[in-house]
Amino acid sequence: MMNARLTLTGITKKYPSVVANDGVSLTVQPGEIHAVLGENGAGKSTLMKIIYGAVKPDAGQVLWNGSEVRIANPAAARQLGIAMVFQHFSLFDTLTVTENIALGLPPDTRLDTLAARITETAGQYGLALEPQRHVHTLSVGERQRVEIVRALLTKPQLLILDEPTSVLTPQAVEKLFGTLRQLASEGCSILYISHKLDEIRALCHTCTVMRGGRVTGVCDPRQETAASLSRMMIGADLPHIETRSHTPGPARLVVEGLSLAKSHPFATELHDIGFELHAGEVLGVAGVSGNGQQELLAALSGEDPRAAHDAIRLDGRPVGRFNAARRRDLGLGFVPEERLGRGAVPEMSLANNVLLSHQGPATVGMGMVRFGAINAMAASIISRFGVKAGGPQAAARSLSGGNLQKFIVGREMLRQPKVLVIAQPTWGVDVGAAAQIRGELVALRDAGCAVLVISEELDELFEISDRIMVIAKGRLRAPVPARSVSREQIGLWMSGIDHAGAAGEAQHAEA
Structure with missing residues (x-):
């Protein structure tokens, strides 16, 4: 009987203020496209980082092709045949696309040969890239393409994809799905994280649902509706957006x-x-x-x-x-696409980040910051938008991507x-x-x-x-x-x- 490609048993990871993973078990078979679904902060990213060796678990067992392994770091994961595309990218701004991809390859890799491989692979999967460009000149979407192509170049046994279709046209999504199905048919296993429920239903064979760091269910998403998957994930139906006919103003x-x-x-x-x-x-x-x-x-x-x-x-x-x-x-109100670095200063508290777009008599008087006011504003945003954070003094970088986005959007809307x-x-x-x-x-x-x-x-x-x-x-x-x-x-x-x-x-x- 064929061994599972990956088996996790009782994986636990605790941080000072939160239990990110609480006894998580997960099995991925060879050639299986396996979705991991959950709200922001449910523990998905931590679990993927454990599989990729970027985070060490406090407890639990990892089996790779039937044998127990301890994945010390991402280099060890790549040696095993695990590749990952992170939601928050791990790229060096001052290096070119080719140089960034070369960092994960053997030191004798020729950059000119690698650039040709990048162009070929990017074209094959409909992910246009210019190998000679420096990363600091790329948009968020283009940076994601670099990560996807870097992962595909390694020809992995297990490919972890975190929101891979957010930069693609509907036609390119279908092409990518065809590629993923082909990889799966050749025996590559795929862990697929997406918030697009229709994508999961169309592509994935199995879905593991997480909530609050725990596995709350495993299902065949092809047999579920978007509504039933949503209920499994958040415990309620999605709110309905009311639309109305309108007459635009000036x-x-x-x-x-x-x-x-x-x-x-x-x-x-x-x-x-x-x-x-x-x-x-x-x-x-x-x-x-x-x-x-x-x-x-x-x-x-x-x-x-x-x-x-x-x-x-x-x-x-x-x-x-x-x-x-x-x-x-x-x-004018403005919300940029980059959360950390432009939308928020990572090391600053949420309260202090309020000052990035609220600089007026309500927050600053006679050159002095009104700390009570910015704390109250931050608390109001956290409450109104359901931001999961340790309070107004929590550092921006401590929030999950989705929760930080809710805070930034709320901060701008507060300005009316x-x-x-x-x-x-x-x-x-x-x-x-x-x-x-x-x-x-x-x-x-x-x-x-x-x-x-x-x-x-x-x-x-x-x-x-x-x-x-x-x-x-x-x-x-x-x-x-x-x-x-x-x-x-x-x-x-x-x-x-x-x-x-x-x-x-x-x-x-x-x-």
């Missing part, structure tokens, strides 16, 4: 003739970007990562003030040359902005938290805010957007009503197909 954010040269050799040039965002609407921006979203965000937020002054207008006022602080004073620009609002966030964040965005729209959502999650954009536009190769396709276009068509536009003549066609569709 234009709050107007972008016209926005063109920007590359800010660095690997940036995407913006070409004649133009759109209007109205009060009381959600306008979605779809696109494959690396097609100009980063550059558009920087131009809108004020991080890149090179635009012509009247190319960007807030409530009719030109702001193209204003910095981010000046635009915030005029009612006239215009909110938000990037990847639910990236890596569990289904319950994602539904809550989307509901809050819709509520903000209903209160009259103009909301611009840049997301690579098409289901998300179709759920909350009134209109959707697509960015490809630095060019923006004019918005179309979300109800008038299919996901497949948006996916084609995201790939750059049929982008010519887009504006006139889109205007016709709206008419």
Whole structure:
């Protein structure tokens, strides 16, 4: 009888303030695609790090192909044939893509040969990469591609994937699924972490559900519904987002003739970007990562003030040359795609992180920080958004990715902005938290805010957007009503197909 590829028994890992894994047992067979499902903070990431040797368990047994092993570190895991793609990436910003991937390979690896292999593998799986680019020039989505390609290059026996489809078009997701099914048919086992319940049902053979560090159930997801999986994971049905017909108000954010040269050799040039965002609407921006979203965000937020002054207008006022602080004073709210480093300072407390976007009489008086006020604000955000944290003084880096995202979104909503620009609002966030964040965005729209959502999650954009536009190769396709276009068509536009003549066609569709 064939041994299981991986068997975990009684795995326990305790930290000073939490039991991350509490007697977890898990079995993965050769050629099995096995999902691990749970809320943010359920213990999934800790368990995967134990399997990969990045964290040592306090108790429990690990069997690899029937033999007990102690995986001392990631290098030992790779020697066994285990590869992992982390949700939070382990890349060096100052090295190139090729140099980062070479770090996990034998020291005699030739970089020119490796670069050719990277290009070949990336093309095979539809994950476009430029091996010579430095990582600090890549978007979050492009960095995820580096991690996926690095894992695939090792030809692993067990591949651990954490949210691998968040940067892909629907067509590319299907291609990746085909690749994963082929790997499984060849005997590779896959541990698949995703918050997309439909993906798990379509792809995975087995699903282990975790809650509060414990296994609460094992099922065949192909026999379950999205609703039943949700109940197993969070113990309740997903909240329903109420939609309503609406009449948009006046234009709050107007972008016209926005063109920007590359800010660095690997940036995407913006070409004649133009759109209007109205009060009381959600306008979605779809696109494959690396097609100009980063550059558009920087131009809108004020991080890149090179635009012509009247190319960007807030409530009719030109702001193209204003910095981010000046635009915030005029009612702009902004949530970046990178949580740690841009959205929050990792070492600072949640209370102190409030100051990143709340700098006014309520928080600072006569040059002195009102610590009571920022503590109260942080506590309010934690309570309203159900953030799992040790309180306002907890360090930002101590939160799981999803909980930190809820805090950052809540911090920005607390400002009651006239215009909110938000990037990847639910990236890596569990289904319950994602539904809550989307509901809050819709509520903000209903209160009259103009909301611009840049997301690579098409289901998300179709759920909350009134209109959707697509960015490809630095060019923006004019918005179309979300109800008038299919996901497949948006996916084609995201790939750059049929982008010519887009504006006139889109205007016709709206008419």
